Amino acid sequence: MRKYKKYVDISGFDINQENRGNAALSYGAISFLMERGLLRDDQDLIVFQYYRNPFKAKHLRLYKEDVDINNVKRKYYIVPVFGIEKWLLMRFGILLPFTRYGKMMRQVQYEAADYGGDGFSDIYGDRLFISRLYQTIPFMAAKVPLVILPQTIGPFTKNYNKEIAIKILKYADKVFVRDNKFENELKLLNIKYERTKDLSAYMKPQKWDINIKNNAVGINISGLAYFNCFKGLENQFDMYPILIMRIIELFRLKGCNVYLIPHSYRWSKPSKDNDDLLACRDVYNKINNNKNVFLIEKDLTSPQVKYVISQMSYFIGTRMHANFAAIYTNVPVFGLAYSYKFKGAFDSNGLDGEAQTVMINNITNDKIDQIIEKINNHYTRSIR
Template sequence: MPPGPRARPRWIPGGGARDRWHAPATSLPMGRGRGDGEAQTGRTAISRRRPGRLDGTGRHRSRTLGPCAPAACDRGPAPCSAPDPAEHRHRSPCSARCGPRALRPRPPSRPGMRAFVLACSQLRAVGLRTLGSAPGAHVTRVRTGVFERCPISCPRRDRTGESMRVLVLWTNSSNPNIGVRTLAEGTRALAERAWPGCDVRFHGTGGPGTGGNDGPMPLTIPRSILKEAVLGRKGLKPWLRGFDLIIDTRAGDSFTDIYTLKTLVRMSAAPLYAMRLGVPVVMGPQTIGPFSKRRSQIIASRTLRGSSLVLTRDEGSIDTVRDLARREPVLTTDVAFALPRPARSEVHDVLLNVSGLLWEPNPHIDHQAYRRSVREIVEGLLSRGRTITLFDHVLGTGNLDNDSYASAALNEELPEPLEIVRPESVTEVRATTASARLVIGARMHASLNALSVGTPCIPMAYSRKFAPLFDPLGWRRTVDLRTADNHARAVLEHVDADLEADVRNVLDTAEAAVEDAVQALRRIA
């Protein structure tokens, strides 16, 4: 057949937002652009109109594509009729946009550092922008430097009749810090109130099996997560995709850069990767911010924007979320109030928690001033005829942050040593605080555990996270160790006040805040 004018493609109506055009087998040659008009038999080329792209004649310029997507795409055109469709590279799988553009083929090479670096660059350039673009879309594998992705959006596993599977990050029930254990048990209780019978797993710092961690690998090394995302040897992706929801706790107050930018990056890598896999991530009730560095603000903004739900426990965190993510979080309270309350008793009079963190040199307050304040509080309580029991809230060995060291050091300075209680679990801690008439604590969760079981407490704050958490509940008995002139006198003034009536109002307010969090979780699942 002699060369002739190019035939106009005929329009084929079909589903989807874009028009699809088919040309006869003798009209358009295969290739990236326009051909010389010669006939080619046995091949079918597909062209799609692109609005806004005009050629010299004022017509919409057509774009010739390679073989279409696999037959699994029910909206696309027929498969390519070429003898070997694999030899033709897609410029786009099909007009229904069922997958992204494939990359240029790379020559096969022995797996090694060169292939790994190439795959990482492709993941950075393509994968991190597109992994979360559609629910279920995910990277299938990277092999010999070729970045491949599923052309069809893969649906998540059907869980009809099955219980919810929830992963809680950055806390577990075996941490030596009782406050972190309380965070784990409280988050579990919150999830079980939202979805009764759900399967809750934990992954804190450390590797698999450390402190009850679930999972195939540690999640605190961003480089290892990137390597696993590329190579997929340890099964991190299917493990994360096996959960219906991930609750990111950040250990309660670590979503900030005051503990260094490195810590923020290490704890942000896993949630961001889970978001790219299409797994819903919820920022659990926590203190958010401050972020003083530009890099920290970028990481926080991406995390907050990609989260399915953001739960905060103070007004300051709400302002931070609004500034960085332009979204409205849900104000709730600490998860300690979601735990069941033990019965009250009066076995102990005053429980005094001496913080090992503040007893030694620290970046928060003057440790010498703190030691003087503790000694003055003990003298003031004894002069009032009160009975004091030292209450250790952070346990462990070989760490000066341990409250046991501070309690032992205080007893050495007193003429008569005080009794010391060291509860080993969250249940024991709550039972111990419920057996006291008053708790004075420099550990925030020691005060929270006391208040959540109905025992009056006097928090001794060393950071900004104390007052914004207690004030919305109507509990304004916090003594700020950073600003108050005479800390001991301020504490003893609250000791002399009637605190029982205020506790009942706090419990009612906290219960309503917990219910708000439960309803918000149910709406996103």
């Protein structure tokens, strides 16, 4: 890596996202880069946003925010860039030396690319795959070094997308992966890489003023599954609300204190098809007797949510990164999965994905008893 410069670009950086799992990737990226000696305390963060219309005020205004992570204060800049400058760079390799873009681009040490944890793939469509590269491609044209942060690489359904990915991987100075999904290809391509944990593992829990009772069982209820109308996944979770009620009943009968924990939610103006807090609140209000059931109803940061989960004796999550919060704080965990990736993620972290996860897509009522039994069996083994 070259000598230290003023800025580091962490693509997708946003610690204020409603999805605390995605926000955890931003927190974790800072901790990971600091731990690896790749980020100094005196370096600030930067992201470029490209636009076509030069007459909108928001396209002229430099956004600046103070962020404090791991007791280190930094500036975070979102820099608007007129599209013609990007075009000159991409088409002719010209970086204008007298513009804000040209001056700041020359002060970027490297891009640390996080494509959403599992977004370095085209399984969600060509458009989303290419859109995630909006920082990487101009940086490559400007010959700015690249670090691929720990994430899943692939799969790729189309050869031309895979060729783009391979070009980026070959260009990168460092490649980190969180699982073995693309290891064989990396070896065949002679691309050096290092396997490590998911970025959220590096985010430290932040203690706050909450008193967790003994024998606490945490349940993360996904608004996506509960409301069952999220575009692309709608009508796959008809039995999910019934399953959640049965799980709560299971642990109340055991004398446990049950905590309903949202992980992806917007404190103001929540999304009605995807909000965990709305789902948790609805479940809580439908329980006839709320004794020993507690709703975590507070606008928490991602590290604060991780702290709550870390205090559980046992945890059941539907959001993958809610499960990661349990896994990386050594809390026994069971995953209610709506993607095959759950099992692989559990296996990759030394757990038993077969015994500790179950698919909840399109389950029928008679399947619920089997799921409850599977959860109970794992819980019984975990508390011995």
